[in-house]
Amino acid sequence: MIRTVSTGIVSLLLYGILILPFTTYLKNKPFVEKLGYVPSVAALKSVAADHKELVAATLVLKVLMYFGGLVEKADNQVAVPPDYMSMSRLLHGAVKLDPYNMDAYYFAQGFLTWDVKQFKMANDLLDYGMKYRTWDWYLPFFAGFNSAYFLHDYKKAADYYKLAGELSGADLHKSLAGRYLQESGQTDLAITYLSTMAKIERNPALKKTYLIRLNAFKEVRRIEIARDRYRENHGKMPATVEEVVQGGLLTPVPRDPYGGTFYLEADGKVATTSKFAFSGVKGNSSIKSGEPNERH
């Protein structure tokens, strides 16, 4: 009896000693490892047997948890660049297993465009999803936005928005097709898109990223309006944002939620040193070298 109890106590002690380094090790495992390696979809399909939808959902949740963790780190001022390519690979695998999984399309759209700038890849994925989710207006809505805003393919965008309008039965998308599908309406287009995304988003981490971007674009819009008023008053384009502020046309002073500074490009386009990303702030030198602003 005493022997059993003492063995138990020793085991417990050993567990106590071991558990701390063990959990620390797991916590500090590199992210790439955490996201894991996904075997070929054909192999996954075979092993998944009749649980393909479950495996697909697990892959999506894995990416979501990973990304959620990174957003939290960014909040604590620890900017870790996400492994977007692994994220994309996992989501592509997920829709091969379950082509109806909305989370995968939705999430891929969230980062493939602004962050990774793989607009064509995003639209190809959305086109694939549209073949299956024939009732879903979100997919053509996303694809329409990508076509108009990033790819400047207004004809295609109009087709997508038309489809989104037909599927949703809402006039919003039909009017989007007409109103914003021109170069001048870009900021408004982005604001409408981001408002819709932020409104429907339930995941706090993602909602936050949408709201921050939305705020940034609202500031851009404010500067654009003030800039145009300045031009009307003075008959010329202002050279800097400060000029507009000093002219009393822009109060309060615009603030970039990503921590950057707004400036005007040579053609009067509003840009920011943060490039609309937290990790972009350190790249201030890029303005000097004439690197284009990355709103598009």
Next chain:
Amino acid sequence: MTTIIRITLKGIFRDRVFQGIMVTACAFLLIPVIASLSMRQVTELSLTLSLSLISFILLLLAVFLGGTSLWKDIERRYTFSVLGLPLSRQSYMIGRFGGTALFVLLAAAVLGVAAFAVVSYSSAIYPTDRPIVWSTMAICILFDALKYILLIAVAFLFSTVSTSFFLPVFGTIATFLAGGVTQQVFEFVNSPASKALSPLVKKLATILYYLLPNFGAFDLKVNAIYSLPLPFEGLLLTAAYFVVYVGLLLSAAATIFSRREMR
């Protein structure tokens, strides 16, 4: 034979299998929490998880009840006393199969009710864009149960030729995995992508495709999760396939069992 079915059912309940299922089914309570992690499809995810959990529990039942039922009887020498009664070996075996199959149906019904509760709870909290079609969900669970009953028949066939439970249990698991991919393999073999494969492999794959049970047809999860319309004709064909295939397996098992030497 009905007596054997009744005895089998009673035996399963006496072994506390049902309580085991209930403990495993506690996982249903976690489903709404996990499903709420989804961004755009909470209800769909809770349906996915519920249906997968049911499928997993039924698989365990099919493999272990189906694979050990006959073996246990022979091992415990029940067969000697039972077969001393005016009862043919065939009807004894079919009765055993019937009882196990009935239990799987019963478990599917109970788990189906639990899934119904979980999904309605999830959809009440996070209303879904797509209406849930409850009848599709019920049919999906029914066909899942049919699939596992077919698997039980496979397990019985293995049991009739084996003296231990290894072959029935592992053979059944292997059949389950193989039966799930035959359709995929068959389609690949008949597609231009398989040019590099040798004709012999192709032939072998085709033979296996017709020989092994095709479980792919019974999987209606995607229809239930995303409320897609069910292919009525396809379901009829699948049901007919089930009847014929189970009939074939049982007649083979009965033939072997009646000739088997028991010591």
